[in-house]
Amino acid sequence: MRQDGLVMMNLYLMRHGIALAQDEPGINSDSERPLSPKGVKRLRSVAKGLARLKIPFSSFLTSPLLRARQTAEIVAQTLGLEAELEEISGLAPESSVEQLMFSLTRFHAQKHMLLVGHEPLLSDTASFLILGKIGPKLDIRFRKGGLCCIEVEQLPPTEPGVLQWHLTAKQLRLLAKSGKS
DSSP: OOTTSOOOEEEEEEEOOOBOOTTSTTOOSGGGOOBOHHHHHHHHHHHHHHHHTOOOOSEEEEOSSHHHHHHHHHHHHHHTOGGGEEEOGGGSTTOOHHHHHHHHGGGTTOSEEEEEEOTTHHHHHHHHHHHSSSSSOOOOOOOTTOEEEEEESSSSOSSOOEEEEEEOHHHHHHHHHHTOO
16 A cells, blocks of 8 residues: 555566477467476476465466466466466457456456466566556566566556566576475
């Protein structure tokens, strides 16, 4: 809560984990690409690192594509939030920032929302949230399994948000290891 009494919202943007290549046998479309075995293993460690941050997620949203949904499921399971997971079309790779913001308006009362999606939509969304406008963009890149936290006043935002932090998957995995004795 700010000094003026306004309750802020934190949006956590996460890119899906490492997926199988589109030319792998049995993959008929981009939407069907699952996480690779390496992607699943790394995501489990990323999720353990995320759990150490003790974020009280109130909403857990994912793209409908398989690799993003699997990423969200691994994280949700690790955090004990499986029942909170919801797919929204606004996080699909072909969506625009405007479509995503429209999809998120019904979650305006949430305080900690995790969004699992794809590039370049996540970078474009982070830039929009931080700058408070569509237009020239900040050069923010999400590697697979990467996560950032942006604080905004409301959805859709009317003022620029604040980038609180941006962690790579490797940093989250190291955070998971730091919790072991």
